[in-house]
Amino acid sequence: MKKFILDLTVVDNVRLNYQYVLLKLTHSEKLPPVLPGQFAEVRVDGSPETFLRRPISINFIDTLRNELWLLIQVVGAGTRQLASLRQGDMLNMIFPLGNTFTVPAVKNAKIALIGGGVGVAPLLMYGEWLYRKGFECNFMIGARSREDLLQLDEFSKYGHVFTTTEDGTHGEKGYITQHSLLNTPDFDYIFTCGPTPMMKAVSRYAQENGIFCEASLENTMACGIGSCLCCVTDTTEGNLCVCTEGPIFNVTKLKWQI
Amino acid sequence: MADLTTQLGRVQLKNPVMTASGTFGYGTEFLDFMDLSRIGGIIVKGTTLRERQGNPYPRMAETPSGMLNAVGLQNKGTQYFIEHIYPDIKDYDTSIFVNVSGSSIEEYVEIAEKINELDKIPGIELNISCPNVKEGGMAFGVSCPLASEVVKAVRKVYHKELMVKLSPNVTDVAEIARAVEYEGADSVSLINTLLGMAVNAKTRKPVLSTITGGLSGPAVKPIALRMVWQVANAVKIPVVGLGGIMNANDAIEFMLVGASAVQIGTASFIDPAISVKIVEGINAYLDENGFVSAREIVGAMEV
Structure with missing residues (x-):
């Protein structure tokens, strides 16, 4: 592009x-x-x-x-x-x-977009895109408290919204990875973006349950176009630039999981 | 329009603006932003004999008016370069130099021999100044005997433009420059990054995985300018100046203190099209000040 x-x-x-x-x-x-x-x-x-x-x-x-x-x-x-x-x-x-998310193979796929903090940002655009293509999305958003939940009105236009807050002021109390929706691991696709500990937990959940999962990373960068090699993440293929090979990676490729 | 051509030892550049190694990839990353044929040359990413993964993340820290990096020469190795990268870049209408880095004299020699075979590569930049690898690299550039030895050995097998990139992390840069000139270097480029570090007071940990890294950007420009001036006064071979050049005026300053050509590094991270703008700016400066050739301003500082 x-x-x-x-x-x-x-x-x-x-x-x-x-x-x-x-x-x-x-x-x-x-x-x-x-x-x-x-x-x-x-x-x-x-x-x-x-x-x-x-x-x-x-x-x-x-x-x-x-x-x-x-x-x-x-x-x-x-x-x-x-x-x-x-x-x-x-x-x-x-x-x-950077790259984009993988498009689910079937229209009736069960999809979760799991975000936290400012990490919800790319999930809104992807959610809207999926909605427009006829997919059904479940947005799962975690935050510390009610006022930290962002753009819920926007997300609700494009799918079901589930929330958790650490203080219990909105949705279920706890972390988003503890949400009851995840008790039945019947998702086909999980896309996640947010704080690294959250993404690691989501990745672990997806891998334990054999669910396709992509995470969007946010390493510090200089150039953004693959010329400085500063933003690398360790993967099964060695150090790869998050700016050009990512920011979205299949979690099975990332060395940080589990 | 002034004459911008620049003689760099055995190579003539179409203008004095090159892009610095490690900041411009292989040029392909910049095709959306600029016409590569407008610049004098590209120095591609530091190339080692074997593939290197470089240092672990985090490798970069932003600092006041600059940045520290600790990439550690991540590259796919000489053979991969020859087979997979060279074919894609060899027909660019600009001079392409390969930055060569080794961990032993034998390695430097082996890479230089291989690159010597590539028709469309008119020169190498011998990197004896990388501060981010444990062995080799800077070790060669901070010692006169070692710098001499590596240049002497490479000169025997390399028959095109041999530019040697000098480290600023030395007491007397002119002494090293004279030593590599004596052993047959065609030109010298300086400065590589200055050894620095950053600490996170909140976590009480170093920011970089390697603790120390190389400082670049406008923060280093006054030091670079001083060292280029010192070296230009110490050697007869052409000097290529770099270190914090952000615009045409910076580039002109380096030429005035004695640089025949300049390299644009960190500035390309902020504006990927900056090197072409600097060519245009130098041209405008020459026209406005009545110079007919870029060569006229090399060393033209009046003391």
């Missing part, structure tokens, strides 16, 4: 809660095609502390409005600056980068 360096314009900056914002961006021309699970390398301009681009999952493409959404968790200087962008500001991005 051809990659582009484009200046997108901020249409809206929606503050979702104390730690997360949703940036909606547009372009004067039609946005290039993007596949679910792909990401962008975003230029955070200015200070010496934000020297490198930031790899950020593409959360959603609104084709009708020609909008691209980025879900931003404010964790450091770069994301803080991104979260402070206002309507009309420009953001320089290289995209689309």
